[in-house]
Amino acid sequence: MTTEKKEMEVVKGLDLERYMGRWYEIASFPSRFQPKNGADTRATYTLNPDGTVKVLNETWNGGKRGFIQGSAFKTDPKSDEAKFKVRFYVPPFLPIIPVTGDYWVLYIDPEYQHAVIGQPSRSYLWILSRTAHVEEETYKQLVEKAVEQGYDVSKLQKTPQSDTPPESNAAPDDTKGVWWIKSIFGK
Numbered sequence: 001m002t003t004e005k006k007e008m009e010v011v012k013g014l015d016l017e018r019y020m021g022r023w024y025e026i027a028s029f030p031s032r033f034q035p036k037n038g039a040d041t042r043a044t045y046t047l048n049p050d051g052t053v054k055v056l057n058e059t060w061n062g063g064k065r066g067f068i069q070g071s072a073f074k075t076d077p078k079s080d081e082a083k084f085k086v087r088f089y090v091p092p093f094l095p096i097i098p099v100t101g102d103y104w105v106l107y108i109d110p111e112y113q114h115a116v117i118g119q120p121s122r123s124y125l126w127i128l129s130r131t132a133h134v135e136e137e138t139y140k141q142l143v144e145k146a147v148e149q150g151y152d153v154s155k156l157q158k159t160p161q162s163d164t165p166p167e168s169n170a171a172p173d174d175t176k177g178v179w180w181i182k183s184i185f186g187k
Helices: 136-148 178-184
Strands: 021-028 039-047 053-061 064-074 083-090 097-108 114-118 125-129
Touching (some): 053 083, 097 136
Antiparallel strands (some): 021 125, 064 083, 083 097
């Protein structure tokens, strides 16, 4: 299910304050930067006084919480397009190497409950929701938004989400970064 590659259209006039808070990963393209068997994956965004965004990405694997913190900022502060850069320092257990990537909001519903996130090479794609589960019809509509942006959605994988998502302090942290090391080797 693909369409002809065209220039991506991003959301214009994103209300950054409304966008803040917790988002659950409903589906994504597999990534070297996430554990293969991760579940209950989510992102929490907090607006900083300087207009940048604190990013906390969390996932659970084998009963342990893996997480990485970073920051996001507008690619062009004068533009009304929702094009951001996200910067993380890796490895998460010894953050010394900066890694920066694109984070483009391709779609957001009027209530700010569902979003489609991508980037210009179309190598990464995330479908996010304010709730851990979405109706199948809503999911199909979000996938269609990705198709309209030229994504090959055959690579899209649903993310397992619990009926009761865990709290950050409810599981031991993976302080050794085992999930991150495994992800380097595609495990």
